[in-house]
Amino acid sequence: MTIKLTFLGGVGTVTGSKYLLEADGLRVLVDCGLFQGYKQLRLRNWEPLPVDPKTIDLVVLTHAHLDHSGYLPLLVKNGFDGQVVCTSGTRDLCEILLPDSGFLQEKDAEFANRHGFSKHHPALPLYSKRDAEISLKQLFPIDFYKEFDFRGKLKISFHGAGHILGAAIVRLTWQGLTVVFSGDLGRYEDAIMLDPSPVDHADYLLVESTYGNRHHEKTDPEDVLADAINRTAHRGGTILIPSFAVGRAQSLLFHLHRLKTTQRIPNLPIFLDSPMAVKATDVFGKHIGDHRLTASECDWSHNTVHYVKDVEESKALDWNRMPKVIISASGMATGGRVLHHLKHYGPDHRNMILFAGYQAGGTRGAAITSGAKSVKIHGAQVEIRAEVDNLHMLSAHADCDEIMRWLGQFDHAPKMAFITHGEADAADALRHRVESEFGWQCSVPYYREEVLLA
Structure with a gap:
């Protein structure tokens, strides 16, 4: 045949x-x-x-x-x-x-x-x-x-x-x-x-x-995360993490939870601003055995992160001056709520845009991680003055x-x-x-x- x-x-x-x-x-x-x-x-x-x-x-x-x-x-x-x-x-x-x-x-x-x-x-x-x-x-x-x-x-x-x-x-x-x-x-x-x-x-x-x-970096992602968060919080900035809603968001929550419980980072508010990522996080609890997490580890909402589901609450994050961590989809900044956050936080040097893995050619994520001084969002150019980094080891x-x-x-x-x-x-x-x-x-x-x- x-x-x-x-x-x-x-x-x-x-x-x-x-x-x-x-x-x-x-x-x-x-x-x-x-x-x-x-x-x-x-x-x-x-x-x-x-x-x-x-x-x-x-x-x-x-x-x-x-x-x-x-x-x-x-x-x-x-x-x-x-x-x-x-x-x-x-x-x-x-x-x-x-x-x-x-x-x-x-x-x-x-x-x-x-x-x-x-x-x-x-x-x-x-x-x-x-x-x-x-x-x-x-x-x-x-x-x-x-x-x-x-x-x-x-x-x-x-x-x-x-x-x-x-x-x-x-x-x-x-x-x-x-x-x-x-x-x-x-x-x-x-x-x-x-x-x-x-x-x-x-x-x-x-x-x-x-x-x-x-080759992926052998660096411990928690060391890099702790350094980035502490450095940004010290200068009064917000850490914006464009993240894939499935897999990467849950990995970030796992590491952030460990950093908080060991007091390696300040007790900053952490927001998961992606309805899709919130739902995907809940799905992990239905498939115990298909991953390494326990049932209790799959429930981050009680002690680590605030789930943002309402559009108005998402918009309010951009006017909250408190240092914080925002995890928002999409991971390559191709669409979704993260674009509105990029428009707000990208032009301010105190903030950090922290990508979390591979950025395909032609995406905003690829442009920003390559050092672009501005990117087009919703038909207008947005300056990128925030510090930019990428957690390649989380791929x-x-x-x-x-x-x-x-x-x-x-x-x-x-x-x-x-x-x-x-x-x-x-x-x-x-x-x-x-x-x-x-x-x-x-x-x-x-x-x-x-x-x-x-």
């Missing part, structure tokens, strides 16, 4: 993950992500999908982050009516992330129309909150490590990837031919997530390369050594390892390393490339 594999995203970039497999009369889409970052990538979200959604039989999600799941509402809106299989953790997080994505797109379009800074008249959302809610009805959860048989032709199993709650390594077996998707691999010895599960074989492998050419992605550690657990080489989900330099660096250290056949695929697997 021959499988046709088409790369519809997640190549040449860390966003837009979509991989189409066709064999034995089936069309299966692994991941269904939004393109983010550079405008030329974001425009792909508006282009017709190269395959008619009505002809796709099944969607398999590795995890809930929008660069892997965020296109799903549009796929359903355009005619896909099949099952979307995922882990229960991914299902629960998608119930939060996808409607929020639609809501934010509606609000951004409304804001653009009200203030007249969009080139489109009227500006429209890619999809609505209602579209997202409709798509959720097609999610079908499967337990980790349980084999799911689809139409007697395809066997699917999910293996823990670490990274975020519910994230999975996917193994697909078609008439004895096995294709493994790493999804986004997590860290080893992470503070809150479990280690990536070992995989011993695959005929073909797709492995991410987000940090394929980089939820495996670095190059950790990826190699995971690959080193294979019993034998796959026929081909496709290096995906990385900027060009990161993907090629990992390709070279895998070829030279393991002797594997590797390929860095390009957008819309088609490959026959046999």
Whole structure:
């Protein structure tokens, strides 16, 4: 049997993950992500999908982050009516992330129309909150490590990837031919997530390369956090942390709680200003065993952080002169409430903008961490005079050594390892390393490339 594999995203970039497999009369889409970052990538979200959604039989999600799941509402809106299989953790997080994505797109379009800074008249959302809610009805959860048989032709199993709650390594077996998707691999010895599960074989492998050419800092994140907070509080400033609502926000809360209880930082108020992050934090308590946290550790609201749910309360944070910590989505400053906080706190040198991980090219986060003196927000340039830093060590992605550690657990080489989900330099660096250290056949695929697997 021959499988046709088409790369519809997640190549040449860390966003837009979509991989189409066709064999034995089936069309299966692994991941269904939004393109983010550079405008030329974001425009792909508006282009017709190269395959008619009505002809796709099944969607398999590795995890809930929008660069892997965020296109799903549009796929359903355009005619896909099949099952979307995922882990229960991914299902629960998608119930939060996808409607929020639609809501934010509606609000951004409304804001653009009200203030007249969009080139489109009227500006429209890619999809609505209602579209997202409709798509959720097609999610079908499967337990980790349980084999799911689809139409007697395809066997699917999910293996823990670490990274975020519910994230999975996917193994697909078609008439004895096995294709493994790493999804986004997590860290080893992470503070809150479990280690990536070992995989011993695959005929073909797709492995991410987000940090394929980089090592994570070995610095203790609590040392860096304590130093940043103490330094900023001393000069009367506020620490603004743009954070991914799922995974990163919970990791930050864990470390901040420890810093407070050990009195390494002042008793500053800490605000979690993201309804999505608040809901995601609550989901952790429903999945004890899928991460390292205990039930009591999952309830930070009682002694560490104040949950901000009301829009007016969020606005009031910008007029509160007291030194404080604000954790707000999104993690790359691409949208959400954090943009309003950046407009307020960015121009003041007393404040700190503390990013918490990878910043994809073309995002505001990438521009700010690269030293941009101003960024465009809501149609206007905003000066950045605040101190800027990045907690790289908090990344939820495996670095190059950790990826190699995971690959080193294979019993034998796959026929081909496709290096995906990385900027060009990161993907090629990992390709070279895998070829030279393991002797594997590797390929860095390009957008819309088609490959026959046999």
